[in-house]
Amino acid sequence: MQSGPGIENNPILALLGDSTDGPDDPVEQTHSIFWRVHDPIERCSQIRSTAPPPVDLPNSDLFWATIDVNNTADNEELYQFLSKNYGADNVQYRLCYTRDHLAWILQPPGYLPALHLALRQKISGSSDQASQLVGFVAGIPCTISLREAPNSNEPELVPSMEVNLLCLTPALRGLGLGPLLIREITRRILTLCPRTQMAVYTTSVPLPGEVARSRYYYQPLNIPRLVECGWMPTPDAAEADYYRLPRSSLRPTVRRLSVADISEARSLLNRQQAQFCMGRHWDSDIEFQHCFLPRPDGTVETWIIESPPEDGTHHLAGLISFSVIPFVPQTLGREAPSTGGPIRAAFANYAVVDCPRPAETPGEGHIHPCPQRLVEIYTDALIVARDLCNAHLFNILDTQHCIELVEPLHFNPVMAATMHVYIYNRKVRNLTAPEIGIVLS
Numbered sequence: 001m002q003s004g005p006g007i008e009n010n011p012i013l014a015l016l017g018d019s020t021d022g023p024d025d026p027v028e029q030t031h032s033i034f035w036r037v038h039d040p041i042e043r044c045s046q047i048r049s050t051a052p053p054p055v056d057l058p059n060s061d062l063f064w065a066t067i068d069v070n071n072t073a074d075n076e077e078l079y080q081f082l083s084k085n086y087g088a089d090n091v092q093y094r095l096c097y098t099r100d101h102l103a104w105i106l107q108p109p110g111y112l113p114a115l116h117l118a119l120r121q122k123i124s125g126s127s128d129q130a131s132q133l134v135g136f137v138a139g140i141p142c143t144i145s146l147r148e149a150p151n152s153n154e155p156e157l158v159p160s161m162e163v164n165l166l167c168l169t170p171a172l173r174g175l176g177l178g179p180l181l182i183r184e185i186t187r188r189i190l191t192l193c194p195r196t197q198m199a200v201y202t203t204s205v206p207l208p209g210e211v212a213r214s215r216y217y218y219q220p221l222n223i224p225r226l227v228e229c230g231w232m233p234t235p236d237a238a239e240a241d242y243y244r245l246p247r248s249s250l251r252p253t254v255r256r257l258s259v260a261d262i263s264e265a266r267s268l269l270n271r272q273q274a275q276f277c278m279g280r281h282w283d284s285d286i287e288f289q290h291c292f293l294p295r296p297d298g299t300v301e302t303w304i305i306e307s308p309p310e311d312g313t314h315h316l317a318g319l320i321s322f323s324v325i326p327f328v329p330q331t332l333g334r335e336a337p338s339t340g341g342p343i344r345a346a347f348a349n350y351a352v353v354d355c356p357r358p359a360e361t362p363g364e365g366h367i368h369p370c371p372q373r374l375v376e377i378y379t380d381a382l383i384v385a386r387d388l389c390n391a392h393l394f395n396i397l398d399t400q401h402c403i404e405l406v407e408p409l410h411f412n413p414v415m416a417a418t419m420h421v422y423i424y425n426r427k428v429r430n431l432t433a434p435e436i437g438i439v440l441s
């Protein structure tokens with residue numbers, strides 16, 4: 001099976017090499033879900049050996065640069081640029097990442113500053129070479145685990161790049177500059193990251209060649225605030241009651257993740273993610289700590305459940321992680337309604353619960369999905385988000401095992417909010433949302 005129809009029309013297919021060429025072997029199509037026909041390493045080294053020059057820009061006022069997120073002025077410029085411009089036209093609300101959140105997303109261990117790619121435009125009439133940020137895209141390294149079917153054989157760990165935060169200033173849209181940003185980030189990835197074999201990308205608008213799509217669902221946590229800003233109509237008493245959480249306080253075995261938990265937590269989550277067709281893998285404790293250790297700015301919240309002590313020691317029986325991100329109405333070209341600041345939206349990242357293994361399940365280390373315990377740990381996360389993080393709503397995608405939460409925890413679909421997933425330099429069959437473990441933003 002090849003990924004969706006019309007793939008040849010995908011404007012960003014150049015990323016990491018055009019995956020439409022090469023043999024379409026029907027036997028491989030039947031038997032191999034993740035194709036290896038392109039030998040990505042060979043293709044990449046061919047491209048590398050030619051050391052292509054930077055992508056040409058259509059006029060001399062535009063030039064390539066990078067953003068240094070550790071530099072206060074750069075960080076502020078990127079924050080201002082994305083907070084005004086990032087978000088597709090088809091969505092009602094868009095993410096407004098904070099300065100700290102941007103620095104966190106862009107700088108996992110192993111990040112390359114050269115992949116924080118800026119497009120700048122000289123300010124006409126200025127004598128001092130002044131310029132402004134007019135475009136941005138980032139390449140963020142991660143390791144992805146691929147397997148042909150859930151729980152089939154061993155997964156393959158693929159050094160990958162998540163391409164994210166693609167954005168152009170509105171005045172320069174529709175001129176073909178978006179594909180140039182993609183080509184330049186591709187060139188940099190190929191030139192600077194010899195190990196990278198594939199890339200992933202998501203959009204909220206459908207483009208040709210998606211391999212998966214996933215829906216957002218939400219749970220209101222602060223109904224008066226959501227009604228005030230127009231997110232939802234005023235519910236009647238029965239509806240308001242319907243949204244009440246099954247319990248109002250945390251279980252005593254639940255606590256925030258600490259540095260001492262990192263190794264055990266990484267092992268637990270890597271084992272669970274390896275069971276999905278496309279999961280995430282954390283190569284080191286340092287990387288895991290970056291992604292999960294709760295941060296004072298609220299960017300990352302991770303909570304764990306401890307099992308009852310055995311031989312006096314606790315063991316980690318579950319983990320849940322989410323981020324709280326300001327959500328603002330999509331107001332490009334329009335006046336923002338005066339609704340008292342952004343919505344604080346929690347976004348679920350990863351969740352795993354280690355349930356006792358039924359006798360018939362495969363091998364030691366297999367994480368057995370357990371819907372009831374998942375509902376329990378999500379209830380804890382909803383309570384933390386509401387009471388400690390002051391979040392107004394909690395969003396999940398229907399990836400991982402999350403569809404099993406929708407009914408018991410009364411999640412609603414977010415209207416017209418779909419995430420489309422694309423993979424470059426690998427041919428994959430179309431995946432269903434529950435076959436995806438990795439959280440892509």
Ligand SMILES: CC(C)(COP(=O)(O)OP(=O)(O)OC[C@H]1O[C@@H](n2cnc3c(N)ncnc32)[C@H](O)[C@@H]1OP(=O)(O)O)[C@@H](O)C(=O)NCCC(=O)NCCS
Nearest residue numbers: 011086087088166167168173174175176177178202203204
């Ligand atoms: C996404 C964006 C950079 C596209 O840049 P652009 O140069 O204006 O794109 P154009 O309108 O010239 O279209 C060029 C191609 O890019 C494609 N494109 C549209 N949205 C895209 C997206 N989100 N990602 C990648 N390519 C996209 C178009 O399909 C078009 O292909 P076509 O010519 O075959 O139809 C720009 O619209 C933007 O900044 N939007 C706001 C931020 C945003 O939505 N970012 C993506 C979040 S998912």
